Amino acid sequence: MNGLSDGPAKGLQAQLEQALEQVRRLRMIIDGSAAGTWEWNPTSHHMQVNARWAEIVGYTLEELQPISSDTFERLVHPDDLQRSDAQLQAHFAGETPFYECLVRMRHRDGHWVWVQDRGRVCEWDAHGAPVWMAGAHADVTDLQRARQEVAGARQRLQSIVDSSDEVAVIVTDEHGTITLFNSGAERLLGYRADEVVGVASPVLFHHGQEVEAFLRTLPADEVAGRDLFGVLSGRAREHTYSRQWTFLRKDGQHRQVRLSISALADAQGEVTGFVGMATDVTEVLQARAEARLAEEKFAGAFTSAALGMALVSLEGRWLDVNDALCRIMGYSRNELLQVDFQRLTHPDDLDADLAMVQGLLRGERAHYHLEKRYIGREGNVIWTRLSVSLVRSEQGDPLHFVSQIQDVTAQHASEQRVLQAEQRSRITLDAVTDLVLSVDLDGRIEHANAAAVRALGGPDGAPLHGHHVGEMLQLTTEYAPLSPLDLSVLLDPDSNAVDLHSDLLLVQGGENMPVDVSQAWLHDDAGALRGAVWVIRDVTQLRARQREARQLAxxxxxxxxxxxxxxxxxxxxxxxxxxxxxxxxxxxxxxxxxxxxxxxxxxxxxxxxxxxxxxxxxxxxxxxxxxxxxxxxxxxxxxxxxxxxxxxxxxxxxxxxxxxxxxxxxxxxxxxxxxxxxxxxxxxxxxxxxxxxxxxxxxxxxxxxxxxxxxxxxxxxxxxxxxx
The missing domain is CATH 3.30.70.270 (Reverse transcriptase/Diguanylate cyclase domain)
Incomplete structure (x- = not known):
C-alpha cells in the first residue's frame, strides 16, 4: 500500500515543482524586460502592481499604498484618461482581444512619462462581467521622444518642399515609383499628385526621342538592359547627377528643365529611394536666345538655371546657403554667412520684405512670395523671385526660415523690352485710320488711338481716357437704326453680341456710318479678364457692294x-x-x-x-x-x-x-x-x-x-x- 501511495504523491510534487519553476522563470523574464506588471479587479477596483510599475513613475510601492484604480487615474494625463477608458470598454464588450493604450503618466519629479499600457481580462463571472484582468506597463518615453524628433524633421523637410513651388521636387522609391510630387512638380508638369504618386515613374515625363539619343551615347555595360531610371539612379548612387532634359507636360507642351538627382539613404547607409529637383529653364533659354547674350558667365548661369536656397535665422542672418545663391549674389559662402539679408536687400524693397516676415511670425500666412531686388557684390541690381516659408517646432514655435531665390534679372529686362514694344505699338495704332478703343469691364476708356479721338472727341478732339464708352460712342443697327445698342452687352464675356451684328452703324453728327466692330479680350497676369479692345472700321463701300451682290444673288x-x-x-x-x-x-x-x-x-x-x-x-x-x-x-x-x-x-x-x-x-x-x-x-x-x-x-x-x-x-x- 505504501508503495502505491508514494507514486501519486511524488507525481504531484513534481508537478508543483515544475509550476514553481515556471513562475520563477516568468518573474525572471518580467524583471529582465523592465516591465511594470499590474492586476486589477474592475468590480472592487482593487489593484496590485510590482515595484517596477511604481519605479516608472518615480515612486516605491510603499509610497503608493493603498493602490487602486484611483492611483492610476490620479497619475494619468487628463487628456489620455478618456481614451484609456474607451479602450477598456471596447475590450470588455469583446470588440478587441486586449486592452492597449499609449498614455502619459506624471512622474514624481513633475515631468510626464510616456507609458505603453497593455492587458486583458483573465476571468469573467457567470454574467459575462470581468472579474479580474492583468497587464503590464512599458516605459516608452525615449521611443516617443525619438518619434517626435522624426516628426519634427519631417515637418521641416515638408516645409522646404511645400515652399518650393518654383522647383519641381519628385521623390521615388528605389524601384522608381513616385512617392512624393510637390506643388512645383504639379505646376511644371500639369499632373496632380494623386495621378502619379504610387503608380508612375519619372520616365513618364521625359521626351522619348531625347531618351533614346541619350542612351545611345552611353557604354553598353552601363545600359545593360536598364531603362532611363535605372541608368540615372545608378549614377545618383555615387553622387548627385545633373543634366538638362526636355520634359513633357500632361497637355503635351515641352518644357526645358535642369534636373538634379540624389540618392536617399537610411541610417545604415542603404539606399531607399531618390529625389529629383527640376527647375524650369524654358523662359530663361528663350530669353538668352532672343537677347543673344555674348557673355559666357551670364549664359552659363542661365544654362544651369540653379535655384538659390538659404536657411535664415529669426534675426535675419543666413545660417546656411548653397552654391547657386553664392553665384547669384557674387559672394563666397563664408562671406554670405557673415552678413544678414537686410544688408544685401535693395533699400526700396526692404520694408515690404520685413512686413512679410512679420506676417509669417504672427501666423497670418504659411509662406510668401515676393519679387525683390538684391545688391550684388559689384554693386549691381539683381532682380529675384523670392519664396519664403517658416519652419515651426511641433509645439508651433518658430525655428527658422527657408528661402528660395531665383534670378529673374533677364526676365525683368525682357519685360522692360515688352513695355517699350507696347509704346511702339501705341505709336503704330495712332497711324492707322481705324478707331481703336481699349476699355475696362466697367466700360471706362483706358486708351484711344488718334483716329478714335478725332472721330469721337468732338471738334476739339477732347481726350477720351477715363470717360465711359457710352458717353462717347453710339452704335445702332440697320435693322433698327433708331434704337441705340446697349454697349454693356459687348463687354459681357458670355455674350456674342459683336458676332451677331453684321449690320452695325456708328452714329456721328446725326448721320449713320456703316462699321464693322472686332473685339479682343484683355487679361491680367493672373489670367483674369480685365477688359477688351475694340477696332471700329468704316465699311460704307463694302456694305454697299455686299447689298448689291446680295440683291443680284x-x-x-x-x-x-x-x-x-x-x-x-x-x-x-x-x-x-x-x-x-x-x-x-x-x-x-x-x-x-x-x-x-x-x-x-x-x-x-x-x-x-x-x-x-x-x-x-x-x-x-x-x-x-x-x-x-x-x-x-x-x-x-x-x-x-x-x-x-x-x-x-x-x-x-x-x-x-x-x-x-x-x-x-x-x-x-x-x-x-x-x-x-x-x-x-x-x-x-x-x-x-x-x-x-x-x-x-x-x-x-x-x-x-x-x-x-x-x-x-x-x-x-x-x-x-x-x-x-
Whole structure:
C-alpha cells in the first residue's frame, strides 16, 4: 500500500515543482524586460502592481499604498484618461482581444512619462462581467521622444518642399515609383499628385526621342538592359547627377528643365529611394536666345538655371546657403554667412520684405512670395523671385526660415523690352485710320488711338481716357437704326453680341456710318479678364457692294421676283418673326396649270411672256410688305406676313380670278392660263422645310381637285391673332 501511495504523491510534487519553476522563470523574464506588471479587479477596483510599475513613475510601492484604480487615474494625463477608458470598454464588450493604450503618466519629479499600457481580462463571472484582468506597463518615453524628433524633421523637410513651388521636387522609391510630387512638380508638369504618386515613374515625363539619343551615347555595360531610371539612379548612387532634359507636360507642351538627382539613404547607409529637383529653364533659354547674350558667365548661369536656397535665422542672418545663391549674389559662402539679408536687400524693397516676415511670425500666412531686388557684390541690381516659408517646432514655435531665390534679372529686362514694344505699338495704332478703343469691364476708356479721338472727341478732339464708352460712342443697327445698342452687352464675356451684328452703324453728327466692330479680350497676369479692345472700321463701300451682290444673288432675272435662295432667307425671317411676336403669317404656293403645252406649242419665249404676266399679277395683287418669289419653272410662292388663313384664302381667290382672266397676245393668238393655289399657316417653331412642305401639300390637293382652285389647311388650325 505504501508503495502505491508514494507514486501519486511524488507525481504531484513534481508537478508543483515544475509550476514553481515556471513562475520563477516568468518573474525572471518580467524583471529582465523592465516591465511594470499590474492586476486589477474592475468590480472592487482593487489593484496590485510590482515595484517596477511604481519605479516608472518615480515612486516605491510603499509610497503608493493603498493602490487602486484611483492611483492610476490620479497619475494619468487628463487628456489620455478618456481614451484609456474607451479602450477598456471596447475590450470588455469583446470588440478587441486586449486592452492597449499609449498614455502619459506624471512622474514624481513633475515631468510626464510616456507609458505603453497593455492587458486583458483573465476571468469573467457567470454574467459575462470581468472579474479580474492583468497587464503590464512599458516605459516608452525615449521611443516617443525619438518619434517626435522624426516628426519634427519631417515637418521641416515638408516645409522646404511645400515652399518650393518654383522647383519641381519628385521623390521615388528605389524601384522608381513616385512617392512624393510637390506643388512645383504639379505646376511644371500639369499632373496632380494623386495621378502619379504610387503608380508612375519619372520616365513618364521625359521626351522619348531625347531618351533614346541619350542612351545611345552611353557604354553598353552601363545600359545593360536598364531603362532611363535605372541608368540615372545608378549614377545618383555615387553622387548627385545633373543634366538638362526636355520634359513633357500632361497637355503635351515641352518644357526645358535642369534636373538634379540624389540618392536617399537610411541610417545604415542603404539606399531607399531618390529625389529629383527640376527647375524650369524654358523662359530663361528663350530669353538668352532672343537677347543673344555674348557673355559666357551670364549664359552659363542661365544654362544651369540653379535655384538659390538659404536657411535664415529669426534675426535675419543666413545660417546656411548653397552654391547657386553664392553665384547669384557674387559672394563666397563664408562671406554670405557673415552678413544678414537686410544688408544685401535693395533699400526700396526692404520694408515690404520685413512686413512679410512679420506676417509669417504672427501666423497670418504659411509662406510668401515676393519679387525683390538684391545688391550684388559689384554693386549691381539683381532682380529675384523670392519664396519664403517658416519652419515651426511641433509645439508651433518658430525655428527658422527657408528661402528660395531665383534670378529673374533677364526676365525683368525682357519685360522692360515688352513695355517699350507696347509704346511702339501705341505709336503704330495712332497711324492707322481705324478707331481703336481699349476699355475696362466697367466700360471706362483706358486708351484711344488718334483716329478714335478725332472721330469721337468732338471738334476739339477732347481726350477720351477715363470717360465711359457710352458717353462717347453710339452704335445702332440697320435693322433698327433708331434704337441705340446697349454697349454693356459687348463687354459681357458670355455674350456674342459683336458676332451677331453684321449690320452695325456708328452714329456721328446725326448721320449713320456703316462699321464693322472686332473685339479682343484683355487679361491680367493672373489670367483674369480685365477688359477688351475694340477696332471700329468704316465699311460704307463694302456694305454697299455686299447689298448689291446680295440683291443680284437673290433676284430672278426673268420676272424680277425674289428667287428660291432669297425666298428661303425671307421665309426664315418670317418664321423668326412669328416665334418672336406670335403674329399670324401664311405661305402661298402657286403652280401654273398646263404650262408645258404653252412651251411646246408656241415656244419658250411665249412661256416667258406668260411667266412675266403671272408674276406681274402676283406683284400687284399683294401688299408691298409681302414677298413674291419665283421658285423655278412655273412655280411661285408668296409669303404673307401678318395674314391669317382666312384672309389669305380671300387674297388667293382674287389672284385666281385675275390670272384666270389673263389673255396674253402672242402671234395672232391669245394665250390663257390657270393656276392651282395651296395655302398653309406659318406656325411657331417651324423650320423652313416644314413650312414649304405644308404649303406644297395644299398645292397638290388643288391640282388633284381638278386644278384652277384654292386649297388650304382647315381654318380652325390657325391660332395666332391677325394684324392687317
Amino acid at each position: 437673290e433676284m430672278d432675272p426673268l420676272t424680277d421676283l425674289v428667287n428660291r435662295r432669297g425666298f428661303e432667307a425671307h421665309l426664315q425671317q418670317a418664321i423668326a418673326h412669328v416665334d418672336r411676336t406670335g403674329q399670324a403669317a401664311s405661305l402661298m404656293f402657286i403652280d401654273l396649270d398646263q404650262f408645258k403645252p404653252v412651251n411646246d406649242t408656241w415656244g419658250h419665249l411665249a412661256g416667258d411672256a406668260v411667266l412675266w404676266a403671272v408674276a406681274n399679277v402676283l406683284r400687284h395683287g399683294v401688299r408691298d410688305s409681302d414677298v413674291v418669289a419665283r421658285l423655278g419653272g412655273d412655280e411661285f410662292a408668296v409669303i404673307l406676313a401678318g395674314c391669317s388663313l382666312r384672309r389669305a384664302r380671300r387674297i388667293a381667290g382674287e389672284l385666281l380670278h385675275t390670272i384666270g382672266g389673263l389673255s396674253i397676245p402672242w402671234e395672232q393668238h391669245r394665250i390663257k392660263v390657270g393656276v392651282s393655289i395651296g395655302i398653309a399657316s406659318i406656325n411657331t417653331g417651324m423650320s423652313v422645310d416644314e413650312a414649304v412642305a405644308a404649303a406644297d401639300v395644299q398645292c397638290y390637293r388643288a391640282k388633284a381637285a381638278g386644278r384652277n382652285n384654292v386649297q388650304s389647311e382647315p381654318l380652325g388650325l390657325e391660332s395666332p391673332p391677325e394684324f392687317d
